[in-house]
Amino acid sequence: MTKNKSLDNELTLMVALDLTRMDPILLQYVSYLCDVWKVKHLYFTHNIKQSKLYNLYEDFLKDDITIEDIVERELERSIKENYSGKASHTVLITSDNYTESILVDLAKEYNVDVVVMGKKDELQGTGALPQKLVRMMKRHLLLVPEDARHSLRKMLVPVDFSSNSAKAFTVANSISSDDNKEIEALHVYNIPSFYFPYIDTQKAKDKTKAHLHARFDQYRKKHRLSADIKFLHIDREENSVVDIIEREAEKGEFDIILMSARGGNNITSLFIGSITNDLLLRNRTMPLLVVK
16 A cells, blocks of 8 residues: 555555446446546456356356356446546456455555445445455545445544544545535544533533543644644434434535544554444445545
């Protein structure tokens, strides 16, 4: 992976296609990215599970055609119909039982900066593959849902004040050249309710808010974050952190959520942050960019 984590340099993207109705959505979104990012090349990839491959060979295919031929023709047809970007592209077809390993190897071999995948809601898909990829890859991962808007003006960055979460702000600042872009930091906290009978509730909330603003100011200076970044803090009360993030993302009509792969508990690269992990499984209307 390139050392520079920003996205305002020339980029190589790898787009995972799966021959479902999600492919046109991805191809059209990537076409939009080619207009707003400096995309120098795209790799459209599809992995054929070997077990399915052999069954098709034995039961259906004629001697003069291979499953790879069929897949390539269908991919090229879909790309021709739905991809309108100016960046050059290459189609890569592999056959292996472990799609995540293949994608990781290809991303490394072709020095990919961002891997783009579809995030399925109504369409079939469980979300297990993105989870595995985030653990295994050293590249940014962009999950694009079915209803994603072709806009990157409003960006939401959940923050836990760790150095890892600061990486997401670096990427957010470079993700769009729109002069009117907005970046908002969101910190979700909680004051346990069992304290309330023994303390002045309003005073505790006011002190917490003042403390969080002071902490974010220090955090902003330490990591040299833009002064234009807005800071929002919300007491989650009885809700989960992920519930609050998704609620605020929808309420604020954000175009994208950016999260570091790991949070403050930076134990090992084999694990991802629990909040990021939960967000990977949720359905939403805006893309999620997991920053490495």
